[in-house]
Amino acid sequence: MHSKTYxxxxxxxxxxxxxxxxxxxxxxxxxSDFSQKKDIVYVEPFVGGGAVLxxxxxxxxxxxxxxxxxxxxxxITTYRVIKEQPDKxxxxxxxxxxxxxxxxxxxxxxxxxxxxxxxxxxxxxxIEIAALFIFLNRTCFNGLYRVNSKGKFNVPxxxxxxxxxxxxxxxxxxxxxxxxxxxxxxxxxxxxxxxTPNALFYFDPPYKPLSKTSSFNSYAxxxxxxNEQIRLRDFCHQVSAHKANFILSNSDVKGxxxxxxxxxxxxxxxxxxxxxxxxxxxxxxxxxGKLTELLIRNYTETMxxxxxxxx
Numbered sequence: 001m002h003s004k005t006y007x008x009x010x011x012x013x014x015x016x017x018x019x020x021x022x023x024x025x026x027x028x029x030x031x032s033d034f035s036q037k038k039d040i041v042y043v044e045p046f047v048g049g050g051a052v053l054x055x056x057x058x059x060x061x062x063x064x065x066x067x068x069x070x071x072x073x074x075x076i077t078t079y080r081v082i083k084e085q086p087d088k089x090x091x092x093x094x095x096x097x098x099x100x101x102x103x104x105x106x107x108x109x110x111x112x113x114x115x116x117x118x119x120x121x122x123x124x125x126x127i128e129i130a131a132l133f134i135f136l137n138r139t140c141f142n143g144l145y146r147v148n149s150k151g152k153f154n155v156p157x158x159x160x161x162x163x164x165x166x167x168x169x170x171x172x173x174x175x176x177x178x179x180x181x182x183x184x185x186x187x188x189x190x191x192x193x194x195x196t197p198n199a200l201f202y203f204d205p206p207y208k209p210l211s212k213t214s215s216f217n218s219y220a221x222x223x224x225x226x227n228e229q230i231r232l233r234d235f236c237h238q239v240s241a242h243k244a245n246f247i248l249s250n251s252d253v254k255g256x257x258x259x260x261x262x263x264x265x266x267x268x269x270x271x272x273x274x275x276x277x278x279x280x281x282x283x284x285x286x287x288x289g290k291l292t293e294l295l296i297r298n299y300t301e302t303m304x305x306x307x308x309x310x311x
Contacts, residue, residue: 008173009058012082013075013134014143015049017207018160021100022054022249022293025275028304029295031200034059035303041199042066045188047079050174052202056259057177067194069184074119074133076185081130083178086171092165100139100165112139112157120152130169138163190234195242203248203265205232208263210256210291226262233266252292267296 011018019026034040040063044053047068057063071078081089100111118124119132139142140155148154180262184190188205195201206224229250239246248267253260264272277293 001311008169009054009177010170010174011049011051011054012047012078012167012170012174013137013145014049016142016144017204018046018049019051019204019249020055021277022275022295023052025295026052026202026247026249027059028302029247029273029297030303031299032301035062035201037198038062039064039198041194041196043068043194043199044075044192044204045069045191045199046204046206048075050079052204053181054174054177056202057180063180064183064198067184067191068181069186069188069191071185072189073185074129075124075145076183078130078133079181079183081126081176082171082175083181085127086175088127089130089134090168090171092127093134093171094168096131096135097165100135101126101162105159108139109157111295112136116153135165135268138165139246147215160296188232192235192238192242195239195244197243199242199244201239201244201246203232203236203246205229205250206252207251210251211254230266236267236270236298246298248294248296250294250296255292263294263296271297271300273297 011020031037040060042053042056042063042065044050044066047053047070050068053066053068057066068079096115100108103111115132115135119129119136124132136153136155138147139158140159142155142159143158144151144155146155188203191201205228206225208229232248236246236248250263253262254264255274273295274292275295276290278290
């Protein structure tokens with residue numbers, strides 16, 4: 001039986017690749033002394049929807065501080081607005097909700113496309129960026145975030161009977177949690193400044209696609225290709241050299257093709273564990289289902305193995 005994922009704070013957006021379903025596996029993969037260690041610094045260089053962030057800060061309140069980063073500037077702006085100006089954000093989201101919900105399907109699509117054009121204009125206040133970011137996420141197709149080569153958001157309108165555009169309770173809970181979080185926007189490698197023996201890094205990069213049609217890594221106009229995956233591996237070497245711990249998740253390409261040893265080869269120096277996950281996003285519902293994903297770490301003794309010694 002899984003324990004409750006979070007008490008109140010949780011992701012404020014739907015996010016492809018969100019890690020809610022892997023939280024118990026991540027818990028079991030934490031260092032054995034994680035719950036006793038003082039002055040822990042938690043670092044998440046690819047924060048995305050923040051499922052692990054909100055969970056870990058509530059489950060382990062002794063964490064001294066957290067640093068989050070993402071290359072998506074509008075996502076990071078939204079985190080900052082939730083942290084610093086939640087009431088103003090809630091006010092604008094309530095306005096969008098009251099305007100959008102009464103419309104019929106055709107009117108909703110027109111409203112959505114108008115808001116998408118405004119969002120792509122790049123001449124907005126931070127509050128407007130955050131509100132539009134959340135509105136589009138809650139009303140677009142499948143909650144996807146995808147941009148084209150010019151950095152323009154291009155996901156079509158979705159069809160939801162009663163989308164919750166303003167989740168006031170979640171925004172306020174997240175704002176409270178984010179008070180001890182430093183929020184960065186840039187390349188993941190810039191977080192090396194926080195690699196110390198008291199740090200735990202959790203890496204959740206754009207996953208390596210299992211096929212040519214399964215790629216959902218267009219979160220920014222720059223693709224996260226195999227060269228980027230190798231650059232991340234090199235960064236993991238740097239983090240380890242600073243005696244910091246890390247956990248990294250990624251797709252299990254070997255599960256799709258038993259001859260594909262890409263991750264097994266580049267992370268051969270580390271502990272690789274395969275865990276079950278559910279792939280929820282696919283245009284064909286028959287192709288959604290269970291598959292394995294990777295959890296890779298640079299240490300051996302885990303909270304799970306420590307618990308096993310106690311019983």
